[in-house]
Amino acid sequence: xxxxxVSLISTTSEKKYFKEKVNLFINSINCFVEKENIVMDxxxxxxxxxxxxxxxxxxxxxxxxxxxxxxxxxxxxxxxTKAISIYLDNRDCLYPY
Numbered sequence: 137x138x139x140x141x142v143s144l145i146s147t148t149s150e151k152k153y154f155k156e157k158v159n160l161f162i163n164s165i166n167c168f169v170e171k172e173n174i175v176m177d178x179x180x181x182x183x184x185x186x187x188x189x190x191x192x193x194x195x196x197x198x199x200x201x202x203x204x205x206x207x208x209x210x211x212x213x214x215x216x217t218k219a220i221s222i223y224l225d226n227r228d229c230l231y232p233y
Contacts, residue, residue, distance in 0.1 A: 137193025142204045151207060158208055158216055167217035168230060174222065181217040188220050 138157070145154055168174075191193045195204060205213045224231060 139193045141193055141196055141201050142207055143196060155212075157210055158212060162212070162215050162219045165222050168226070169222060172229070174226070174227070177199065181221065184224050185217050185220045188224060189217075192220075 138161075140150065140154060142154070184197055186195075186198060186201075189201075189204075190197070195201060208216070
């Protein structure tokens, strides 16, 4: 798993580290988007997005989503789900990176 599950994060340092990793993932995808001239505005969270959140270890189930939003904030959550959607749509292009 890339991330520690949001339901297991309790200390301030764990929260800070988790947020840094989320922002690193978002920024990495944003760099790819810029490089490839991909339009991000139309990305929507889908069931695949939530499955990927589970595969990445961020959540165990859909009930963890409010915990995630509380930890990273709604704006960052939206950016994260958009970034995951872009990752899923362009997985083949992103594997070398």
